Structure formats: structure tokens, C-alpha cells
Amino acid sequence: MRTNFSTSDKIFDYVNYVVLTLLMIVTLYPFLNTLAISFNDAKDSIRGGIYFWPREWSLDNYRYVLSEKSIYNATLISVLRTVIGTIVTVFCSAMVAYAISRQDFVLRKFVTVAFILTMYINGGLIPNFLLVRDLNLLDSFWVYILPGLIGVFNLIIIRSFIEGLPDSILESARIDGAGDYRTFFSIVLPLCVPVLATVALFSGVFQWNSWFDVFLYNSSTSELSTLQYELQKILQNSNASMTQKSAGDAFAGAMHNQGTVTPTAVRATMTIVASVPIIMVYPFLQKYFVKGMMVGGVKG
Amino acid sequence: MEQVEVAEAVEYRKKPTNKFVQFLKRCGRQHALLVMTIPFLIWLFIFKYLPIWGWTIAFQNYRPSKDFMEQEWVGFQHFMFLFEDERFLRVLRNTLAMSGINLVLGFVTAIILALLLNELRVVVFKRVVQTVSYLPHFISWVVAAGIVQQTLSPDGIINELLLRFGLVKESILFLGIGEYFWGLFGAATVWKDVGWNTIVYLAAMTMIDPAQYEAAEIDGAGRFQRMWHITLPGIKSVIVVLLIMNIGYLLESGFEPQYLLGNGMNVDYSENLDIFVLKYGINQGNFSLSIAAGMFKTIVSFILLFAANNISKRLGEARLY
Numbered sequence: 001m002r003t004n005f006s007t008s009d010k011i012f013d014y015v016n017y018v019v020l021t022l023l024m025i026v027t028l029y030p031f032l033n034t035l036a037i038s039f040n041d042a043k044d045s046i047r048g049g050i051y052f053w054p055r056e057w058s059l060d061n062y063r064y065v066l067s068e069k070s071i072y073n074a075t076l077i078s079v080l081r082t083v084i085g086t087i088v089t090v091f092c093s094a095m096v097a098y099a100i101s102r103q104d105f106v107l108r109k110f111v112t113v114a115f116i117l118t119m120y121i122n123g124g125l126i127p128n129f130l131l132v133r134d135l136n137l138l139d140s141f142w143v144y145i146l147p148g149l150i151g152v153f154n155l156i157i158i159r160s161f162i163e164g165l166p167d168s169i170l171e172s173a174r175i176d177g178a179g180d181y182r183t184f185f186s187i188v189l190p191l192c193v194p195v196l197a198t199v200a201l202f203s204g205v206f207q208w209n210s211w212f213d214v215f216l217y218n219s220s221t222s223e224l225s226t227l228q229y230e231l232q233k234i235l236q237n238s239n240a241s242m243t244q245k246s247a248g249d250a251f252a253g254a255m256h257n258q259g260t261v262t263p264t265a266v267r268a269t270m271t272i273v274a275s276v277p278i279i280m281v282y283p284f285l286q287k288y289f290v291k292g293m294m295v296g297g298v299k300g
Numbered sequence: 301m302e303q304v305e306v307a308e309a310v311e312y313r314k315k316p317t318n319k320f321v322q323f324l325k326r327c328g329r330q331h332a333l334l335v336m337t338i339p340f341l342i343w344l345f346i347f348k349y350l351p352i353w354g355w356t357i358a359f360q361n362y363r364p365s366k367d368f369m370e371q372e373w374v375g376f377q378h379f380m381f382l383f384e385d386e387r388f389l390r391v392l393r394n395t396l397a398m399s400g401i402n403l404v405l406g407f408v409t410a411i412i413l414a415l416l417l418n419e420l421r422v423v424v425f426k427r428v429v430q431t432v433s434y435l436p437h438f439i440s441w442v443v444a445a446g447i448v449q450q451t452l453s454p455d456g457i458i459n460e461l462l463l464r465f466g467l468v469k470e471s472i473l474f475l476g477i478g479e480y481f482w483g484l485f486g487a488a489t490v491w492k493d494v495g496w497n498t499i500v501y502l503a504a505m506t507m508i509d510p511a512q513y514e515a516a517e518i519d520g521a522g523r524f525q526r527m528w529h530i531t532l533p534g535i536k537s538v539i540v541v542l543l544i545m546n547i548g549y550l551l552e553s554g555f556e557p558q559y560l561l562g563n564g565m566n567v568d569y570s571e572n573l574d575i576f577v578l579k580y581g582i583n584q585g586n587f588s589l590s591i592a593a594g595m596f597k598t599i600v601s602f603i604l605l606f607a608a609n610n611i612s613k614r615l616g617e618a619r620l621y
Contacts, residue, residue, distance in 0.1 A: 012523045016416055017425070023413070024432045027491065030447040031435075033457060037450070048455035096340050099333045106326050111337050114344055120602050123351025124594035125574070126581040131351045147347050150340060180332035209440030212556070216582065232442045232560065238449060239475075239563040264453070271446035275439045282438055286431055289438075290499055 031279075034268045038062070042265035061269040064261045070222060071230065071273075078208060078226040081144040085207040090200050093150050094192060097158035098184050119152050132217055139221040144213060148206075154199045161195040162188060198288050208278060231270045238263055358592040378592035388576065388593065394482075395572040399553035401486040403546050409490050410497035411539065415527055417498060418505045433495025441492075445560035448488050449475065475561060481569040485557055500542065501535050508534035541612055548608035551597050573597050 032052050037045050038061050040054035049055070065071060099105055100112050123131070128147070137143045169191070173183045189196075211228035218224040327334060358378055360371040382388045413433070420426040436444065451457055452474040459471035474480055512530050521529065555574040562570035571579075573593065581590030 006522075008522060012419070013421070016419055020416060020420070020425075020429045024429060027432050027436060027495070029457065030451045030491075034447050034450055046455075048460070051457070092340060095336045099337045102330075102333060104326075104330075105333050106323065106330055107334070107337060107341075111341060114341065118344065118348040120605055121352065121598060122348060123354050124591065124598055125577050126587055126591050126594060127351035127354025127357075128347075129582065130354055130587070131347070135346075146343075149343055149347070180330070180336070184332075184336070205438055209442070211440065211442050228440050228442045231446060235442065235445055235449065235560060239561075264450070267446055268450060271443050271450075275443040278438050278440075279435070282435060283431060286434060289434070 034271050037265060037268040038272045040265075042260060042262045045265055046262065060260045061265045062273075065266060065269045065273060070225065071227070073223060074225045074227045074230045077141070077224055078228070080141070081210075081226065082204050082207040085145050085148075086200050086204045088145055089149060089151070089154070089203045090196050093154045093199060094158055094189060094196060095184065096150060097155050098162055098188050100155075101159045101162040115150070115152050115155055129216060138217050139224065140218075141224060143217045144207070144210070147213070151203075154203070158192065158195055158199060161192055165191055194288075194291075198291060201285055201288055205278065227274045231267075231274045234263075234267050234270055238267055355591060355595050357587050358595050360588055362588045364587075374588075378589050379596065381589065382592055382596065390568065391571050391573055391576040394558075394569060395551055395553045397482055398485055398558070398572060399550050401482055402489055402553065403543075403550075405486045405490055406493065406497060407539070407543065407546075409494045411501060411532075411535075413494055414498040414501035414505065414535075415531060417502060418531060419523065419527070430495065430498075433498070435495070436492040437496035439492075441556035441560055444488065444492055445557065448484075448561060452484065475563060476565040478566040478569040481561075481566045485561070485570075488557060488561070489554070500538060504535040504538040505531060540615065544608045544612045544615075548605035549601065550604055551601050 029052075033050065036050050036052060036054045039057060039059070040050050041056040041058040042061055044056045044058075096111065096115075100108050102108065105111075122128075132138060132143055132147065137146065165188075169187065170183060173187050178187070209228060211226065211232045214224065214226050214229040215232065219229075356368075357371075359373055359375060361374050362371060417426055417429060420429070453459070454471040454473060458474070459468075462468045463471060474484060508530065512534075513526055516526050516530055551573060553572050553574075555572070555578075558570045558572050559575055559578075562575065574597075577590050577594045577597075580586045580593065
């Protein structure tokens with residue numbers, strides 16, 4: 001490695017550290033500020049001047065948000081769609097990926113092309129909506145799982161991974177008399193754990209973060225609402241209030257004011273509640289996300 | 301393995317002509333693979349191909365109560381209407397403007413950040429910056445929009461700073477001013493995705509031969525010169541491919557940020573094609589016009605993507621798939 005740095009080199013390094021530290025602050029500040037507001041007394045927050053840390057600690061905002069019965073149901077649905085959706089997607093994608101990774105499979109070309117074409121062309125919002133309606137999937141849980149069952153991107157990265165496995169392993173399995181089911185379940189699936197973990201993470205984050213399908217298909221069934229959709233409704237309210245020129249804290253909103261909370265505080269608290277699971281698991285799983293991004297970038 | 305092949309060869313000699321029987325036999329041998337894929341082919345057909353049939357509605361005056369054959373067919377009337385509709389043209393302008401901003405700003409910021417990260421010598425610090433800058437990519441746009449609203453609100457940090465430094469006299473209602481929307485959208489998107497977008501460039505930078513840097517250093521090249529003459533040319537091919545592919549997505553300016561941050565006051569600047577389709581279709585029930593707009597978007601995107609993919613192929617770079 002280089003040992004002696006020139007002065008201009010050192011100056012560059014200092015500037016670089018300063019710039020990147022600023023970047024981190026700019027990235028994190030909005031989170032920390034929202035967190036601080038969620039833990040600060042709502043009435044006190046109106047005075048402004050809350051930055052990184054709450055001024056008057058209070059759990060009232062959380063008490064208020066968590067007293068709404070609907071939030072528990074929404075959390076349950078969010079968890080269910082994340083868990084079920086992820087498992088089903090990973091399993092189904094792996095199965096199809098295995099089939100199209102087999103060079104001798106009769107439908108290999110056909111299946112591959114049929115899937116890849118959907119990256120280029122799709123019916124669009126309204127035709128999809130009409131389809132879901134005609135299939136009687138409106139106001140049902142399965143509308144969270146079925147339409148996005150297999151993603152082409154996932155399919156391609158799993159297939160590339162299987163194709164990268166040493167041929168000798170699959171061949172020896174066949175010589176030992178293992179059929180395709182056997183090969184898939186006892187050899188391919190266990191070997192694919194790294195790539196399946198990546199796909200599961202992407203799919204899990206996607207499911208947790210989804211709100212548009214709730215809004216589009218299930219907005220009239222409150223039992224099927226999710227956390228993200230509950231938050232979206234709160235945002236919509238504060239947007240609407242702004243349009244009425246009553247800016248920020250003055251609106252009454254859908255959340256009936258109980259005297260101790262304000263819409264801003266509720267918004268901040270819900271934001272934290274809806275994002276905490278992701279922020280908690282993210283640092284531990286970051287490397288898998290990055291790995292998946294690389295695999296995908298390498299080309300299928 | 302060999303035995304099987306021999307058996308196949310014998311079989312082949314017996315019936316050399318009938319390809320269909322051969323095909324069926326192969327299917328029979330691969331029945332497990334067929335069981336694993338055919339249900340998903342059916343799924344694919346229903347959920348991805350069947351909706352395309354819905355495009356016929358764009359050529360009708362669609363009435364939900366009528367059968368397909370009873371619908372009134374109007375040809376390209378809805379498309380003609382769209383291109384004379386002031387609102388649609390504004391929506392198209394917004395779409396192009398915002399995806400253009402996304403494209404330029406997204407590229408420039410990600411490449412600069414990747415260059416800066418690449419120059420870091422302390423690995424721990426680099427890791428920390430990366431972890432922090434990837435984080436916003438994983439939160440939903442709903443959460444991000446909540447945070448953006450908070451940051452831009454009259455008592456948010458931006459107004460606070462502007463007031464403190466005396467740049468403005470009273471706080472600004474940022475999201476209430478239409479002209480600001482594109483800029484705010486661009487800033488919010490950069491905040492959310494700049495870190496994540498560096499991954500590809502950083503990966504490409506690791507492929508550059510360290511000997512090149514050493515040689516340049518011996519020749520007396522400074523940090524900026526090395527970045528300009530070695531690092532940037534080293535990732536040029538990645539930049540070109542990503543640029544071309546992104547031009548294929550020119551009509552995909554995103555939906556969530558515009559929808560979540562949009563309101564009655566900035567609608568003239570925030571409403572894009574996807575929101576137009578949603579409002580006409582779902583809110584007003586004008587399926588025909590809405591599908592015509594959606595169809596326009598899909599077909600233009602299709603052509604752009606295909607062209608982009610072909611150009612990229614001709615340049616000998618990686619393709620989309």
C-alpha cells in the first residue's frame with residue numbers, strides 16, 4: 001500500500017470525510033427527527049425546535065396510536081402477507097427456476113420467453129383491476145399473494161444460481177436414481193439457500209412495504225388493511241388539510257383529537273411504527289441485499 | 301447415464317420419423333418438470349397475458365353492464381381525445397420532466413458518491429457510510445413520504461434553517477407550491493436511492509486493476525486525475541449500459557412519491573401518467589379513456605425498451621436479461 005501521502009492528498013481525504021459525514025447526517029436526520037417527535041409531548045412539539053432528541057419525553061403518542069384497535073389487525077395482516085407471501089413466492093420461483101435451468105427440459109425455451117416477455121408488456125392498472133374483480137379476488141387476502149406470485153427478476157437470479165452449481169452434483173444424483181422431485185427437494189433447494197435467502201429478503205421487504213394493492217383492491221374491507229395503508233390514510237389526511245390552507249397542525253382529520261395528540265405527532269408515531277421492523281432487521285441483512293443486487297446485475 | 305442414451309438411440313432408430321411421438325416421450329420422462337411448471341404457466345397466462353385483452357376496451361365506449369359483443373366500438377376516438385386534452389398533455393410533460401430529473405440527478409449523484417466512497421482508505425468508515433446510505437432504499441415510500449412531509453413542514457428543519465440564516469422571512473409551505481414539486485421530488489428520490497444506486501458502480505470499480513493506479517501515481521497523477529483518467533473510464537461501460545436501459549423507462553417516472561406527496565395545490569406539477577390512469581379509471585370509472593392512456597404508455601415503453609436493449613446488445617454490453 002501507499003505510505004507517504006502528499007498534502008493535497010490529505011486535504012482531499014479530510015474534505016471527503018466531511019462530505020460523507022454530512023451525507024450521513026442528511027440521510028439519518030429525518031429519521032431521528034421523526035423519532036424525536038414521536039417521543040415528544042405532542043402539544044410541546046407545536047412550539048417547534050425539536051431536532052435530534054425529544055424535549056419533553058412522553059409516551060402519549062404511542063399510547064394513542066396503540067389504543068386504536070385497528071392497528072393490531074393491520075399489523076397482523078402485514079405480518080401474514082409478509083410471511084405467507086415470501087414463502088410462497090420463494091418456493092414457486094425456485095421450482096420454475098429449477099425446471100428452466102435444465103438444459104434438456106422440453107418447455108425450457110417456451111417458459112423462459114413467456115416469463116421474460118412480461119417484463120416488456122403488461123395489461124396495465126385498469127385491466128389488472130378488472131381481472132382481479134372478475135376473478136372475485138376483491139376484498140380477499142389472496143389478492144396480496146396471487147398477482148405477484150413469481151417475479152421475473154427473482155426467477156432469473158435463481159436460475160443463474162442453479163446453472164452455476166457444479167454439474168457433477170446434479171449428475172451424480174441422477175445416476176443414483178433420484179428423480180426430478182427428489183433432486184429438486186433434497187439437492188437443489190438446500191444448495192440454493194443463499195440465493196433463496198436474498199430473494200426472500202427482497203420479497204419480504206416488498207410485501208411489508210406494499211400499500212397500493214390494499215388501497216386498490218381492499219380499501220372497503222378494513223379487516224384486510226395493513227400498517228402501510230393505515231399510515232397512507234394519515235398522510236392523505238394531512239395532505240388534504242394542507243390543501244385547505246390550514247397547514248400542518250390545525251386540521252381535525254380522521255383521527256379525532258383526544259386533547260393530548262396532534263396530527264403531526266400521530267403521523268410521526270405511525271411512521272416509526274410502520275418502519276421499525278425494517279430498520280431493525282436491515283443492518284443484519286444488508287450484505288445479503290447487496291449480494292442479491294450483484295447477482296442480478298451480472299445478468300441472467 | 302450412458303445406458304439411457306443408448307436406449308434412446310435404439311428407440312430413435314426404430315421410429316425415426318414420428319417427431320410428435322418423440323416429443324410426447326420426452327414429456328413423459330420429464331413429467332415431474334411439467335408438473336412443476338404448467339400450473340405457473342397457467343398462472344402467468346391468467347395474471348399477465350389475459351389482462352392485455354382488456355386493451356380492447358380502449359377502442360370501445362365501454363359500459364360495464366354490456367357484453368363484449370354489444371359494446372359500441374369507436375376506433376381511435378379516445379386516443380384522439382387524449383392528444384387534444386390539455387390535462388393529458390400536462391400529465392405527459394410532468395412524466396417526462398420527472399423521469400428526466402430522475403435520470404440525470406440519479407446518475408450524477410450516484411457516480412459522485414461512488415467515487416468518494418472508492419477513495420476512502422478506512423474500511424470501517426466506508427462500511428458505515430454504505431450502511432447508512434442504503435437504509436432509505438428499504439423503507440416504503442409511504443414512510444418516506446411521511447418523513448418528507450415532516451422535513452418540509454412549516455416547523456421542519458428546512459424552514460428552520462432558512463429562517464435562521466435569514467434566507468426567507470417566513471416559513472414556506474413547500475409542498476403547497478406547484479413549481480417546487482419537481483425539485484422536491486428529485487431531492488426526495490436522491491435521498492432515498494443514491495446510496496443503493498452506488499452498488500453497481502462500486503462493484504465495477506473493484507474490477508479496475510490496482511496496477512493502473514500505481515503507475516499513474518508514479519507518473520505523478522493526483523487524486524482527481526486518477527479519478528478522472530482511471531476510475532471513471534473503468535466504469536464507463538456500466539454507466540453507458542445503465543443510461544441506455546434507463547432511457548427505456550422514460551415514461552416510468554414512478555407512481556408512489558407523486559401520489560403520496562401530491563395534493564390539490566401542486567397537482568399541476570405532480571400528476572403523472574400513472575396517476576392520470578388511476579384517477580380516470582378507478583375514481584371516475586372512465587375505463588376506456590384510462591386504458592387508452594395506459595396502453596399508450598405501455599406501447600411507447602415497449603418500443604423504447606426494445607430499442608434500448610438492442611443498442612446495448614450492439615455495443616456488446618450486458619443486456620436486460
